[in-house]
Each structure stands twice: as structure tokens, then as C-alpha cells.
Amino acid sequence: MAAKKKTTAAKAKAAKKTTTRKTAPRAAKKVSQKKVPFKLDSGIPAGAMDEKWDKHRFNLKLVNPANKRKYEVIVVGSGLAGASAAATLAELGYNVKCFCYQDSPRRAHSIAAQGGINAAKNYQNDGDSVYRLFYDTVKGGDYRSREANVYRLAQVSVDIIDQCAAQGVPFAREYGGLLANRSFGGAQVSRTFYARGQTGQQLLLGAYSSLNRQIGLGKVKMYPRTEMLDVVLVEGHAKGIVVRDMVTGKISNHSAHAVVLATGGYGNVFFLSTNAMGCNVTAAYRAYKRGAAFANPCFTQIHPTCIPVSGEHQSKLTLMSESLRNDGRVWVPKDKKIAAKIRSGELNPKDIADKDRDYFLERKYPSFGNLVPRDVASRNAKEVCDEGRGVVPSGLGVYLDFADAIKRMGENTVRERYGNLFDMYEKITGSNAYKNPMTIYPAVHYTMGGLWVDYNLMSNLPGLFAIGEANFSDHGANRLGASALMQGLADGYFVLPYTIGQYLANVGIDDRPNQDDPAFSAVQQEVETRINNLLSINGDRTPTSFHRELGKIIWDNCGMSRNKKGLEEAIQIIPKLRKEFWQNLSVPGENASLNQSLEHAGRVADFLEFGELMCRDALQREESCGGHFREEHQTPEGEAKRNDAKFSFVGAWEYQGENKTPKLHKETLAYEEVKMTQRSYK
Amino acid sequence: MSGEAMNLTLRVWRQDDAEDAGRFETYNAPDISPDMSFLEMLDVVNEGIIADGGEPIAFDSDCREGICGTCSMVINGVAHGGQQGTTACQLHMRHFRDGDTITIEPWRATAFPVHRDLIVDRTSFERIQQAGGFISVRTGSVPDANATPVPKEDSDLAMDAAQCIGCGACVAACKNASAMLFVAAKVSHLSLMPQGQPERERRALAMVQQMDEEGFGNCTVTGSCEAVCPKEISLDFIARMNREYGRAILKSGCN
Ligand SMILES: Cc1cc2nc3c(=O)[nH]c(=O)nc-3n(C[C@H](O)[C@H](O)[C@H](O)COP(=O)(O)OP(=O)(O)OC[C@H]3O[C@@H](n4cnc5c(N)ncnc54)[C@H](O)[C@@H]3O)c2cc1C
Numbered sequence: 001m002a003a004k005k006k007t008t009a010a011k012a013k014a015a016k017k018t019t020t021r022k023t024a025p026r027a028a029k030k031v032s033q034k035k036v037p038f039k040l041d042s043g044i045p046a047g048a049m050d051e052k053w054d055k056h057r058f059n060l061k062l063v064n065p066a067n068k069r070k071y072e073v074i075v076v077g078s079g080l081a082g083a084s085a086a087a088t089l090a091e092l093g094y095n096v097k098c099f100c101y102q103d104s105p106r107r108a109h110s111i112a113a114q115g116g117i118n119a120a121k122n123y124q125n126d127g128d129s130v131y132r133l134f135y136d137t138v139k140g141g142d143y144r145s146r147e148a149n150v151y152r153l154a155q156v157s158v159d160i161i162d163q164c165a166a167q168g169v170p171f172a173r174e175y176g177g178l179l180a181n182r183s184f185g186g187a188q189v190s191r192t193f194y195a196r197g198q199t200g201q202q203l204l205l206g207a208y209s210s211l212n213r214q215i216g217l218g219k220v221k222m223y224p225r226t227e228m229l230d231v232v233l234v235e236g237h238a239k240g241i242v243v244r245d246m247v248t249g250k251i252s253n254h255s256a257h258a259v260v261l262a263t264g265g266y267g268n269v270f271f272l273s274t275n276a277m278g279c280n281v282t283a284a285y286r287a288y289k290r291g292a293a294f295a296n297p298c299f300t301q302i303h304p305t306c307i308p309v310s311g312e313h314q315s316k317l318t319l320m321s322e323s324l325r326n327d328g329r330v331w332v333p334k335d336k337k338i339a340a341k342i343r344s345g346e347l348n349p350k351d352i353a354d355k356d357r358d359y360f361l362e363r364k365y366p367s368f369g370n371l372v373p374r375d376v377a378s379r380n381a382k383e384v385c386d387e388g389r390g391v392v393p394s395g396l397g398v399y400l401d402f403a404d405a406i407k408r409m410g411e412n413t414v415r416e417r418y419g420n421l422f423d424m425y426e427k428i429t430g431s432n433a434y435k436n437p438m439t440i441y442p443a444v445h446y447t448m449g450g451l452w453v454d455y456n457l458m459s460n461l462p463g464l465f466a467i468g469e470a471n472f473s474d475h476g477a478n479r480l481g482a483s484a485l486m487q488g489l490a491d492g493y494f495v496l497p498y499t500i501g502q503y504l505a506n507v508g509i510d511d512r513p514n515q516d517d518p519a520f521s522a523v524q525q526e527v528e529t530r531i532n533n534l535l536s537i538n539g540d541r542t543p544t545s546f547h548r549e550l551g552k553i554i555w556d557n558c559g560m561s562r563n564k565k566g567l568e569e570a571i572q573i574i575p576k577l578r579k580e581f582w583q584n585l586s587v588p589g590e591n592a593s594l595n596q597s598l599e600h601a602g603r604v605a606d607f608l609e610f611g612e613l614m615c616r617d618a619l620q621r622e623e624s625c626g627g628h629f630r631e632e633h634q635t636p637e638g639e640a641k642r643n644d645a646k647f648s649f650v651g652a653w654e655y656q657g658e659n660k661t662p663k664l665h666k667e668t669l670a671y672e673e674v675k676m677t678q679r680s681y682k
Numbered sequence: 683m684s685g686e687a688m689n690l691t692l693r694v695w696r697q698d699d700a701e702d703a704g705r706f707e708t709y710n711a712p713d714i715s716p717d718m719s720f721l722e723m724l725d726v727v728n729e730g731i732i733a734d735g736g737e738p739i740a741f742d743s744d745c746r747e748g749i750c751g752t753c754s755m756v757i758n759g760v761a762h763g764g765q766q767g768t769t770a771c772q773l774h775m776r777h778f779r780d781g782d783t784i785t786i787e788p789w790r791a792t793a794f795p796v797h798r799d800l801i802v803d804r805t806s807f808e809r810i811q812q813a814g815g816f817i818s819v820r821t822g823s824v825p826d827a828n829a830t831p832v833p834k835e836d837s838d839l840a841m842d843a844a845q846c847i848g849c850g851a852c853v854a855a856c857k858n859a860s861a862m863l864f865v866a867a868k869v870s871h872l873s874l875m876p877q878g879q880p881e882r883e884r885r886a887l888a889m890v891q892q893m894d895e896e897g898f899g900n901c902t903v904t905g906s907c908e909a910v911c912p913k914e915i916s917l918d919f920i921a922r923m924n925r926e927y928g929r930a931i932l933k934s935g936c937n
Pocket residue numbers: 076077078079080081082099100101102105108109110111112113114115116117199200226227228229262263264265274275276279280282283319445446467468469470481482483484485486488
């Protein structure tokens with residue numbers, strides 16, 4: 001099938017060869033110690049909520065179109081946030097270098113998102129609006145997010161769907177050819193767009209196709225299988241990164257006018273989570289160690305419907321869509337002796353009479369029942385298992401039972417609604433959920449905390465931007481279902497490409513250091529030393545064994561519910577584990593080859609420091625809000641109790657040096673539009 | 683759920699890098715729980731290899747839930763191990779028996795050179811998509827999503843094709859190492875959507891040309907690709923793509 005005609009591909013290739021990436025290099029300087037003083041200024045524009053973004057966009061400096069090609073921007077990450085940003089920046093004319101650790105940008109963790117993406121299109125005419133999405137998100141975040149950012153998110157949500165549809169994303173449609181919606185995560189309107197159970201995949205393939213177009217045109221240079229290991233600052237500004245080629249082990253550096261981190265969330269600090277195996281905190285944490293503030297690290301989300309752990313060998317957890325709770329009933333036996341018999345296999349769930357079952361969500365929350373929010377459902381499952389009423393061999397699992405649903409609407413209807421999920425469940429567990437109740441348990445799913453950013457999505461380090469799950473900005477203490485995809489694409493397509501112009505126009509074309517700048521070689525040397533250190537310990541324990549132990553400490557003490565004693569203990573134990581890591585780690589092989597143990601060791605080293613920061617943040621936050629539940633702060637009914645008078649702030653941590661206690665800074669949150677209320681699902 | 687632990691023997695392809703000739707090595711995999719996934723079994727074996735002072739078996743994986751397309755290995759001669767619609771990462775050990783010997787190899791194709799052990803270089807797939815696997819739209823300059831209705835049947839069929847996870851099992855399974863199923867899925871997805879019409883011919887020509895340049899073999903419609911595809915992408919899309927390609931050639935008036 002060889003077509004002889006010179007095609008677009010060949011032309012694009014020829015074009016690529018002639019694209020030059022020359023930028024006037026700045027004269028080499030000494031490594032500058034000059035630091036930009038630590039300051040948190042959210043930079044929220046003045047004016048009415050619904051006019052802020054428009055006015056701000058107008059006030060932002062523009063980069064002259066002819067000059068854009070003289071700017072170089074580094075984007076680390078190729079998930080929804082990174083791919084959309086890299087493609088859009090390139091379309092605008094900037095030269096972009098994009099990095100990811102997978103072998104293809106299309107494999108970023110965003111690919112795994114199932115349920116859908118929210119947008120205030122009001123296509124269903126059911127009363128949705130930008131204002132309602134804004135309101136729901138602020139309330140859902142338990143009043144710990146920035147109003148102005150969330151409002152903008154709701155505003156641009158509508159453009160995202162247009163953009164994705166134009167890229168050919170095969171969204172679910174109605175017979176009339178218009179887009180279909182579903183309601184998600186307890187929202188009272190149908191504003192979630194989806195593509196079967198593979199929404200993340202299809203949205204990412206859309207962004208990836210735009211990225212590919214720019215790669216073909218020579219505007220984006222893609223570096224797959226390349227891991228960023230540090231940020232380079234020159235006079236306090238982020239001007240580049242140091243990376244490792246994961247195939248050859250070669251360490252190199254890249255300079256640019258600005259650096260964008262779109263490196264995703266840090267859920268894998270728990271070892272077991274629904275995140276992909278490679279998800280890590282390294283990029284964000286390295287930035288933190290160079291002076292970027294880390295905001296609200298203790299805000300993590302636990303998803304109630306995951307498949308329980310089956311044994312020590314478990315490497316990751318699988319999410320089962322939240323939609324299952326629409327028809328499945330959650331229960332455990334009332335009596336823990338019965339539960340013990342189920343665990344040992346003496347009793348079968350079907351042998352348990354209705355009167356001996358405790359449908360605990362329906363019992364405690366009569367009006368929301370099985371549909372209470374994620375954090376409430378998760379905490380209650382933990383509680384009954386802690387009482388000894390869990391139903392899987394490990395004791396950590398509850399039933400999600402479809403027997404009544406099958407009786408009520410027939411097996412076929414259940415199959416139509418959830419067939420693919422039941423199949424997936426059977427693949428993993430070997431159990432048929434039409435015949436036996438599913439077993440589920442909560443698992444870490446998403447991290448609301450992240451690098452602190454201002455309204456322009458720039459960190460407190462000038463020139464360093466953070467987008468997508470890597471920043472902290474929009475979800476407060478709890479993220480609503482289908483809102484992470486929305487935020488990643490909002491940041492990447494519609495916010496960062498504008499706001500970065502302000503920084504670039506201010507610094508000017510010449511503000512890109514030469515790679516010979518001693519700042520680069522200094523950081524590169526640090527990275528090399530660290531790798532050599534990891535390789536030369538020659539101890540007895542693998543990176544996995546340390547990671548698993550850390551994960552257990554974090555899960556037990558900084559997981560679904562937290563208390564002072566546990567957190568203080570964790571803050572004591574983690575440094576000990578870290579010490580052992582640096583004395584007793586075993587990493588076989590060498591740097592100059594594909595070495596997966598070495599990759600993992602580097603990530604675990606960062607988690608071992610970051611985990612402690614998380615616990616410190618959870619300890620200082622003497623209240624319960626969203627995903628952060630402090631046992632000392634609950635209502636008499638066991639519900640989360642916020643303390644708005646004292647904790648209505650973003651906790652942003654500043655690094656103070658090796659083994660020194662980091663410093664907490666507070667960005668006060670003010671609520672002008674949304675009235676703060678206590679959540680109730682009774 | 684749980685059953686008896688198994689003792690298995692693994693014959694695994696080890697290769698230091700692209701230049702190395704490579705060889706099979708044999709490992710014991712004792713005490714394997716039927717509840718483990720195949721990759722978790724390899725994790726356990728790797729922990730043992732490290733403890734014995736060896737270098738672990740390198741293999742690719744990320745999501746471990748069958749959607750990212752990273753995992754890639756031929757298990758007992760079959761790409762992804764032969765459970766219908768299942769990636770290697772979703773394959774569970776309960777499908778094996780105590781005492782089994784399991785042979786594990788990388789994808790083998792000229793266009794997928796081996797990086798190390800079971801890890802191959804699939805950037806040839808990337809270049810095919812960079813050549814034309816997109817609709818040329820700029821951010822922000824698009825019509826309202828509902829301004830272009832798409833018949834549900836078309837959208838559903840496009841989705842059947844778009845589900846491809848780009849793992850490369852189709853290439854690994856094909857005796858000619860052809861990438862037709864992959865390229866067909868991509869071309870079909872976009873050509874079924876109204877938004878994909880303006881570039882329909884250009885896209886088909888560019889992607890096919892790049893596929894040929896990458897050294898993938900010809901398609902002789904044996905169907906082994908469809909049999910191993912973890913997303914069960916239908917062979918019909920290859921027929922569709924042949925029509926697309928023929929149409930494009932006719933329209934462009936040359937060959
Ligand atoms: C199972 C699951 C289901 C979900 N379902 C939904 C849903 O239905 N709706 C919803 O809204 N949200 C959902 N989420 C959340 C959502 O998918 C993520 O929050 C979102 O996709 C994150 O996108 P991102 O672009 O910020 O990061 P990611 O997609 O995680 O991408 C991170 C990128 O950074 C790169 N990277 C990371 N570290 C480095 C490094 N050191 N060097 C180089 N590159 C690096 C990676 O290679 C990758 O390209 C789900 C999450 C999970 C786990």
C-alpha cells in the first residue's frame with residue numbers, strides 16, 4: 001500500500017529539519033544565590049465574580065505573535081493537563097518541549113478515568129448554569145478552595161466540550177445526534193459528558209492528537225521515557241529541568257523561558273491506590289525543595305468502591321465506578337461472629353437473613369442512603385470493618401449487593417447498566433456478581449493538594465507553573481466526581497496558554513539561560529550524586545519493600561481518618577524508615593541502562609520525605625473537612641466538623657532544609673458569593 | 683475466592699539491550715496465589731531475583747487495569763496470554779495450574795526493537811499518528827459541540843474503533859508483523875465522525891505511508907490480530923480502511 005505521493009508526513013518531516021530552535025543565549029554567569037523572597041500572592045483580580053476572568057484576560061500582557069517562536073517552554077507531563085497545554089502553546093507559536101515517563105504521551109494516567117467530565121452546558125435544560133457548577137464545586141470542596149479560580153473553571157468548562165467534540169472525541173450521543181449527559185456524584189443536574197466507561201481515554205486521545213499534530217509540525221519536541229528529576233533555578237526563576245533518559249540512563253538538562261509541571265497526583269505515597277504504577281510526587285516535590293510552596297498536602301480523596309486487597313502481593317487497586325451505588329446496597333452482618341464465619345468460609349452471604357444484615361448507610365443516612373458522598377461512604381465502611389464486621393479474608397471489605405436490584409428490574413436490566421463493570425469485577429476476583437454480592441473497600445484515588453499556584457497558575461517561584469492534578473487550586477478539601485478531567489483540560493487549553501504570556505512578556509526573549517550556565521551543571525551534579533548514592537548502598541531491602549512499609553504507615557495514620565496521636569507517631573517513624581532506606585536499600589544494576597529498580601528507588605526516596613509533610617499538614621489542621629477527617633473534630637453523630645473561624649485557609653508549606661521542620665504559610669480564603677454551611681446528608 | 687498456591691516454572695526472554703542477542707532463562711515461581719495478577723506474579727519473582735543478587739526482569743506496565751496499553755508480553759505464544767479481551771495486566775493466575783511452565787517473550791517485530799527483556803520500542807506507532815492521526819483544529823476556534831449532530835450509530839461505531847489502546851498486540855500476533863488493525867482503528871474512528879471529513883483522504887494516505895515506512899508488514903487478513911486484541915477491535919475496520927485508502931487514492935488521482 002505504498003503511496004508514492006509526497007504526503008503531509010513527509011512534508012512535515014522536511015519542515016521539522018529546518019525548524020531552528022535558536023534563542024539568543026545569555027552570557028554565562030556564576031551560580032547565583034539570589035532568591036526571590038517567599039511570598040504568597042494569589043493575584044485574584046478585583047471586580048465582580050463573573051467579570052474577573054474576562055477583565056484579567058484583557059489586562060494580561062500579550063506576547064507579540066512574531067516573538068512567540070523565540071520563546072521556549074518546557075511542559076513536564078502529557079496527561080490531560082500537559083498534552084492540552086503543550087499542544088495549545090505550540091499552536092500559539094511557542095516552541096515546546098514535552099516530557100513524560102511512559103513510552104507514549106497517550107499512556108499518561110488520565111487515560112484511566114472512567115466516569116465522565118462535567119461542564120455547565122445546560123444541554124438538558126435542567127437548570128444548570130456556570131453559577132450552579134461553581135456553587136456545587138465550592139460546596140463540594142467543603143469551602144476550602146478559592147472562589148475566583150472555581151468560578152473561572154465553571155466558565156471555561158463549556159469551551160472544553162466544544163473543543164473535544166471538534167477533535168472527534170466520540171462522546172455518548174442521543175438518537176437525535178446531540179450529546180448525552182448523565183448525573184454523577186450526587187449532583188442534582190445532568191452535566192456529565194462521557195464516552196462509555198472510557199471518558200479519560202477518549203479525552204486524552206483528543207488532546208494527544210492535537211499534540212501529535214504539533215509534533216509533526218516540529219513545534220513540539222516530545223521526550224517520552226524521560227523522567228524529570230529536578231528543577232533548575234536561575235536567580236530565583238525556574239529556567240529549566242534536569243532529566244534522565246530512562247532507556248540509556250543519560251542525565252541531561254534543558255533550559256527554557258518557563259517550566260510547566262503537569263505531573264499529576266501523589267496518591268502512590270500510600271503504595272496502594274487506584275493510580276497507575278508510575279504516578280509519583282518527584283517533580284512537584286523537587287520543586288518544593290527548590291522553594292515552591294506545597295499546598296494542602298493532607299487533602300487526599302478516598303474512593304469508596306474499589307476492589308479489596310487480595311494479599312501481600314497486591315500492587316495496585318482497581319476502581320469500580322461510583323454509579324454502582326445507584327442500585328447496589330451496601331451491607332455487613334450485624335454480628336461480628338457471623339462476619340468471622342463468612343471470612344473463614346463457613347457461611348455464605350446468601351445464608352444471612354435480612355434481619356441479621358446491617359445496611360449501614362441506609363440506616364444512618366435515611367435520605368441519601370447508599371448515595372452519600374465519597375468520604376462519608378468510605379469512612380463508614382472503615383468503621384464497620386474496624387468493628388470486626390468485614391466480610392473478606394483480610395477483614396477489610398463490605399458487600400455491595402445487587403440481589404434486590406436483580407429482583408426488582410431483572411438481571412437483563414442490571415446487565416445493561418453495569419455489565420462491563422460486572423465483567424471487570426469477575427476478571428479480577430473470579431467471582432460472578434450476578435450470583436454473589438460484590439465486595440468493595442475504599443482506596444486512595446485522587447489528591448486535592450499540590451503545588452501552590454496563583455490565579456495565573458504560577459507557583460511562588462517565578463516561571464514555574466503547575467496545572468492539572470499537580471496543583472492545589474480548584475477542589476478544596478474534596479473533589480466532586482467528573483471534575484478532575486474538567487480542571488486538567490481547563491488549565492491546559494484555556495487558562496495557562498493565556499496566563500503564561502504575562503510572565504513571558506515580562507521577562508523578555510533574552511531571559512533564557514544558556515545550558516552552560518553553572519546553575520545547570522550544579523543541579524545536574526546533585527542529581528548524579530543522588531543516583532550514585534542510591535546505587536551504592538548495596539543493602540538488603542528493595543524499593544518496593546520500603547514503599548509498601550511507608551504506604552502502610554500513611555494509610556494507617558493519615559488515611560480515611562486521622563488523629564493527633566497517630567499523626568505524631570507517623571512523624572516519628574517516617575524519618576527512621578527514611579534513614580533505613582539510605583542505609584539498607586538494594587538497587588541492582590547500573591545507571592547506564594534501563595533500570596526500573598533505580599527509577600522506583602528515586603520515587604520512593606521522595607515519597608519518604610513527602611509522606612512526613614502530609615502528616616504534618618494533617619496534624620496542623622485541627623478540624624475535619626472534606627477528605628480530611630480528624631477524629632477529634634466530629635459532631636455527636638460522627639460527621640465531619642469544620643472550624644471556619646480558624647482553618648479557612650490554604651496551608652502552604654515552605655521547605656527549610658534537610659531534616660528541618662518546614663514552615664507553614666496561610667493564604668486566607670474569603671467567601672463572597674457562597675455562604676458557608678455544614679454539610680448534612682441525614 | 684482464594685484457592686491453593688501454585689508452583690510454576692517461568693521461561694523468560696532476557697536481553698540486555700537492542701544489540702544483545704538475548705536468551706531464555708528459567709526461574710522458579712513458588713507459592714503463587716491464584717488471586718495474583720500475572721504482573722503481580724512477575725513482581726514477586728522479581729523481588730526474589732533481587733534478593734538473590736540478580737537483575738529483575740524488565741517489563742512495561744502502568745495502569746494495570748487494561749486501559750493504558752503499556753503492558754506488552756507474549757505469554758505461552760499468545761500476545762497478552764490468550765484470555766479473550768484481556769490485557770496481560772488483567773490476566774489472573776487462576777487461569778494457570780500448579781506445575782505449569784510458562785514462556786514469556788516480548789512483542790517481536792522489526793518495527794518494535796527490544797529495549798530490554800520484555801520492553802520494546804513502540805515509537806513507530808507514535809510516528810504513524812503524528813503523520814496524520816488528528817483533526818486539525820486550534821484551541822478555542824471551534825463551534826458549539828451541539829452545532830454538529832452526529833448520528834448515534836456513527837458515534838458508537840467510531841467509539842468501537844477509538845477504544846484501541848495502542849498496545850501493539852495486533853502487530854505481535856501477526857505473522858507479517860502488520861500494523862493494519864491499529865492504523866485501521868485510528869483511520870476509521872476519525873473518518874466516521876463528521877468533524878473528520880475535511881482531512882479524510884489526506885489522513886488515510888499519510889498514516890498508511892508512514893506505516894509502510896516504519897517497516898510493518900503487509901496485511902494478509904489472517905485475523906490473528908483481532909483474536910488477541912484486548913479491546914476486541916473488529917477486522918471489519920481493516921476492510922473499512924482499505925476502502926478509505928482506495929477512495930483517497932482515487933481522489934488524489936495517483937498511486
Ligand atoms: C481510576 C481513576 C478513574 C478516574 N475517573 C475520573 C473521572 O471519571 N472523572 C474525573 O474527572 N476524574 C477522574 N479521575 C481523576 C483524573 O483522571 C486525574 O485527576 C487526571 O486525569 C489527572 O490529569 P493530569 O494531566 O493532571 O495528570 P496525569 O494524567 O496523571 O499525567 C501526569 C503526566 O506527568 C508525567 N510525569 C509525572 N511525573 C513525571 C516526571 N517526574 N518526569 C516526567 N514526567 C512525569 C506522566 O508521564 C504523565 O504524562 C480518575 C482517576 C483514577 C485513578
